[in-house]
Amino acid sequence: MKVLIQRCLWVLLLGSAWSMAAEPLRVVTAGASVTAIVQELGLGEQLVGIDSTSVPLMADRGLPNVGYQRALSAEGVLSLKPDVLLGTEEMGPPPVLAQLRDAGVDVVVLSASPDLDTLYANIEAVGARFAHVEQATALNQRIQADIAALPAMSEPAPPALFVLTHSANGMMVAGAGTVGDSLIRLGGMSNPAAESFSQYRVLSAEALLSLAPQWILTTSKGLEMVGGTDGLLSQQPALAATPAGQAQQVVDIEDSLLVGGFSPHIAPALRQLRETAAGE
Structure with missing residues (x-):
């Protein structure tokens, strides 16, 4: 009987751990381009808050707005109980990001460099962070195909x-x-x-x-x-x-x-x- 009880307790504990591991992360995004990546990777349902530049992208959800990406409030973000704040190096200010890290929020900072290689790298990084690697690969392949299909550039290029x-x-x-x-x-x-x-x-x-x-x-x-x-x-x-x-x-x-x-x-x-x- 003692062994049976121990086994039952082990199964309950293991089931609880599986449940906790399967619980989707609560995510706040800062920056419309980052929010678009999250959407395209099928992670939109994990969003619990967005910045003001992302509001048009998520108008149908009515998610809480944490303000402009460069002027975030620690209190506003923390009130949403996020696991992850996802943005680029444009988000801030730095003291607020430090406060969020101290509170246990995983602050993920992507590059804001305006080029296609950075876009592909950011998609890969978000896919890796949320275990959506295959979706990230597929998204990058689709964007690269769309870019390859663009009309050739004009010569000479108009100013x-x-x-x-x-x-x-x-x-x-x-x-x-x-x-x-x-x-x-x-x-x-x-x-x-x-x-x-x-x-x-x-x-x-x-x-x-x-x-x-x-x-x-x-x-x-x-x-x-x-x-x-x-x-x-x-x-x-x-x-x-x-x-x-x-x-x-x-x-x-x-x-x-x-x-x-x-x-x-x-x-x-x-x-x-x-x-x-x-x-x-």
């Missing part, structure tokens, strides 16, 4: 500028090393601003005119905030005087594709840009 219109500092132009610059180049265009500076910068009217872009790229949200193409050009006379402005050649890109590095949904946006560059 384009990527501008941010919802900055507190005024209109910012993307230089080298930015998501905007990578988007221009992968979209079959050239970025004359990248030859002069890196990151984002406010330019004088004279400097803006000297770049002579044929196309202006911006975010969908930013363009909406200024009243569309007409509003953008009326607020930015120097931009309106460029070849792109005179021809009203403005292309908007969905914001969620560009927050936290590239999104797994980047291929359709690149197709649109390459077709635009080719005049299709």
Whole structure:
């Protein structure tokens, strides 16, 4: 009888351990591109909170919003009892991340480098962390196939500028090393601003005119905030005087594709840009 009781207790304990191991992790994501990776890997049901840039992607879920990825609150995140906070090096501030780690949250930081190789590496990293390796491999193969099927880049590549219109500092132009610059180049265009500076910068009217872009790229949200193409050009006379402005050649890109590095949904946006560059 004693042996039987011990065996029953062992089975109960083992069953409890299996149950605990099978319990899905509670995940909070910071950065729309990271949230998109989680969705594409079939992990969306494990999300218990998202940052503000991810809200449009998860509108049907009504998940708690923990704020902007660069200005997270430890209290807000911890109130959701997450096991994992998943974001990129753009999330912060650092003291909040340290506080979350001290509270036992696994803070996973991915690269925000704006290139396709980083996107593939981030997908692999998320797949490995959540035991979805096969799904990650399949997702990467699908994205790579979509990229390979894009139209060839135009020659010569038309000059384009990527501008941010919802900055507190005024209109910012993307230089080298930015998501905007990578988007221009992968979209079959050239970025004359990248030859002069890196990151984002406010330019004088004279400097803006000297770049002579044929196309202006911006975010969908930013363009909406200024009243569309007409509003953008009326607020930015120097931009309106460029070849792109005179021809009203403005292309908007969905914001969620560009927050936290590239999104797994980047291929359709690149197709649109390459077709635009080719005049299709």
